Amino acid sequence: MYDVIIVGAGPSGLIAANLCGLYGMKTLLIERNAGISEIPKAILVDDETLRVIDRIGLYPKVRQVITPGGGADYFSNKMKPFASVRPTEMSFGYPKRNKIVQPIFEKVLLEGVRRYSNVEIRYTTELISFDQNEEQVKVKIQDGSGEMTLEALYLLGCDGGRSTVRKQLGIKLKEVGSKKNGSSFEEPWVIVDLKNDDVKTRHTSFFCDPPRPAMHAYTAFGQRRYEFMLLDGEDPEEMLRDEKLAELIAPYTQYKPENLVKKAVVVFNALVAEKFGEGRVFLVGDSAHLTPPFAGQGLNSGVRDAFNIVWKIKLVIEGKAAHSIIESYEKERKEHVEAMIRLSVRMGNFILTTSKKRKLLRDAAFGVMKMVPPIKRYVTEMRFKPKPICSKGLFIDIEKPLVGEMFKQATYMNSEAEMVPIDRYMESGFNLLKIGAPDEISFPNMDGLVWKAINPNKISIYPEHFVTREMEDSTPLTDVNNVLSMYRNKFVLIRPDFYVMGVFSAEEFDSLTEKLQDVLEPKMVMEESYRVAL
Incomplete structure (x- = not known):
C-alpha cells in the first residue's frame, strides 16, 4: 500500500514527489515516457517557485541551471519599447523572473526525488484505470512486464493537458477569458528554440505590432x-x-538549421477544470488548468498546486487532520489559477494584438502611464501579477489582516548579529511566530491534541531595540527593519506552504485552539520509521 501514487513526472509531478519524499510518505511516481522529455517547454520560474525549490533543498543546484532576474x-513598430518590466522587489526572497531550459530544470528535480528511499520511480509505466472507495484507490498500471494493480491512499494526476486521470474522473475543462471579439482563446503559435545565441539582450522582448x-x-x-x-490561413x-x-x-x-533545438506549432489555451478532484483523486498542474504563456505562469501554477495539497495529505495520513481538509485544495487554488489565466489572456489581448486600432490605444495608454510614477512602478515591478492571497480555505478568521496571505520572506537579525532570511529558521511543517518583547508576550501551554498534532516550530521575533538571545523553547530573531511591528504582541501561525493560517493574541489562544480543533479534527499521531514529523 502506497500513501500516494503520482501519475506524470513533469515539473508538477516531480515537485509533488520531492515533497512526498520530504514528508516521509511512501510514494510511487509513474511516467509513461522512458525518461525526461528533451523538448524545452516552459522557460520561466518565479519567486514563489524558487521558494518551494529551497524548501525541498534543491535551490543550490537549481541556481546553477537558471538565469536569475x-x-x-514591449516594442511597437518603431522598435522602441512602449513599456518595460524591471522587477526589483523580492518579497519572497528571490527574483520574480528566472529563465530555465525545462529539460535541464527537470533533471535537477529528478535528482532530488532520488534522494528519498520512500519514493519509487517507474518510467515507461502507464496508467490504465483506477477505482476508489472511501478508504483507498486501486490503480491499474502497465509497464513492459504487463498489467498490475496497486493500492494507494491518494492518487495525484500530474499528467498534463491531456490528462488520463481527468478524463477517467469525467471532469470537463471550461474556458477562462476570451479574445476581444468574444471567441474562445485558442491561438496557434510557432515555437522555435535555438542554441549558440548571439542576441545581446537578456530581457524578454515582445514585438507587439500588427500583423504578426x-x-x-x-x-x-x-x-x-x-x-x-500563426496567422489565419497559414499552414502549420x-x-x-x-x-x-x-x-x-x-x-x-x-537562422542556422544546425542551431535548432526545437520547432513546433503549439496551440495556447485558457482552460480550467470544473473541479480539481473527486474523493481521493486530485488533479495537479496542467491536468487541472491550461494557461497561455504570456504571463509565464503555467509551470509555476502547477508548483503552487503541489505545494498546497501534499502537506494536507500528509496530515490526513498521519491522523493529524480529517480527510475533509483536502477539500480546501480547490477552494484555495482554483480562484488564484483563474486569476492567473485571466491575466495571461488580458496580456495577450492587449499587448499582442493584431488590431491597429487597439495598438494605437495601447501605445497611448502606456505613454500616459509612464508619466505617472505610481502607475509606472505598478508595471515595472510586476504588481499586476495576482498576489498569493486566499479569500477562503483552511484558515482561522480569514477576515483578519495577514490571514490567508503567503508570509513574506524578510530578513531578521539572529543571535550572532547576522541578517538572515526567515526561511532559514522555518521548518517544513507548521511554524509559530511570537512577536514582541520577552516581558510582553510568551508562548502559551500547547498541550492540547491539536497542538501536539501540528507540533509547530517556535520562533521569537523581538522588536528592533532588543538584542537576540538564546532561548530554550524557540529560535530568537530581531526585527531590526520593523517588518512585523504592526503585529506586536501577537502570534502568527504559518502553514507548511508559507500561508498564514491564523493571527491571534494571548487572550485569543483558547478560542483559536477550539477553531483549529474544529478545522483539523485530529484523531491520532502515527509513529512510523519512514515518516518524519511535520
Missing part, C-alpha cells in the same frame, strides 16, 4: 526561445520549414 520589453505579434527570450545555456503568432507544417523559419527570425538574428 531580468525583465521584459512575436517574442524572443534568452533562457539559459546559450539558448533563446522565439515565438510567432509549411511555417516550420527552414525557409519560413529563416524569414520569421531574420529581423532578430540569422
Whole structure:
C-alpha cells in the first residue's frame, strides 16, 4: 500500500514527489515516457517557485541551471519599447523572473526525488484505470512486464493537458477569458528554440505590432526561445520549414538549421477544470488548468498546486487532520489559477494584438502611464501579477489582516548579529511566530491534541531595540527593519506552504485552539520509521 501514487513526472509531478519524499510518505511516481522529455517547454520560474525549490533543498543546484532576474520589453513598430518590466522587489526572497531550459530544470528535480528511499520511480509505466472507495484507490498500471494493480491512499494526476486521470474522473475543462471579439482563446503559435545565441539582450522582448505579434527570450545555456503568432490561413507544417523559419527570425538574428533545438506549432489555451478532484483523486498542474504563456505562469501554477495539497495529505495520513481538509485544495487554488489565466489572456489581448486600432490605444495608454510614477512602478515591478492571497480555505478568521496571505520572506537579525532570511529558521511543517518583547508576550501551554498534532516550530521575533538571545523553547530573531511591528504582541501561525493560517493574541489562544480543533479534527499521531514529523 502506497500513501500516494503520482501519475506524470513533469515539473508538477516531480515537485509533488520531492515533497512526498520530504514528508516521509511512501510514494510511487509513474511516467509513461522512458525518461525526461528533451523538448524545452516552459522557460520561466518565479519567486514563489524558487521558494518551494529551497524548501525541498534543491535551490543550490537549481541556481546553477537558471538565469536569475531580468525583465521584459514591449516594442511597437518603431522598435522602441512602449513599456518595460524591471522587477526589483523580492518579497519572497528571490527574483520574480528566472529563465530555465525545462529539460535541464527537470533533471535537477529528478535528482532530488532520488534522494528519498520512500519514493519509487517507474518510467515507461502507464496508467490504465483506477477505482476508489472511501478508504483507498486501486490503480491499474502497465509497464513492459504487463498489467498490475496497486493500492494507494491518494492518487495525484500530474499528467498534463491531456490528462488520463481527468478524463477517467469525467471532469470537463471550461474556458477562462476570451479574445476581444468574444471567441474562445485558442491561438496557434510557432515555437522555435535555438542554441549558440548571439542576441545581446537578456530581457524578454515582445514585438507587439500588427500583423504578426512575436517574442524572443534568452533562457539559459546559450539558448533563446522565439515565438510567432500563426496567422489565419497559414499552414502549420509549411511555417516550420527552414525557409519560413529563416524569414520569421531574420529581423532578430540569422537562422542556422544546425542551431535548432526545437520547432513546433503549439496551440495556447485558457482552460480550467470544473473541479480539481473527486474523493481521493486530485488533479495537479496542467491536468487541472491550461494557461497561455504570456504571463509565464503555467509551470509555476502547477508548483503552487503541489505545494498546497501534499502537506494536507500528509496530515490526513498521519491522523493529524480529517480527510475533509483536502477539500480546501480547490477552494484555495482554483480562484488564484483563474486569476492567473485571466491575466495571461488580458496580456495577450492587449499587448499582442493584431488590431491597429487597439495598438494605437495601447501605445497611448502606456505613454500616459509612464508619466505617472505610481502607475509606472505598478508595471515595472510586476504588481499586476495576482498576489498569493486566499479569500477562503483552511484558515482561522480569514477576515483578519495577514490571514490567508503567503508570509513574506524578510530578513531578521539572529543571535550572532547576522541578517538572515526567515526561511532559514522555518521548518517544513507548521511554524509559530511570537512577536514582541520577552516581558510582553510568551508562548502559551500547547498541550492540547491539536497542538501536539501540528507540533509547530517556535520562533521569537523581538522588536528592533532588543538584542537576540538564546532561548530554550524557540529560535530568537530581531526585527531590526520593523517588518512585523504592526503585529506586536501577537502570534502568527504559518502553514507548511508559507500561508498564514491564523493571527491571534494571548487572550485569543483558547478560542483559536477550539477553531483549529474544529478545522483539523485530529484523531491520532502515527509513529512510523519512514515518516518524519511535520
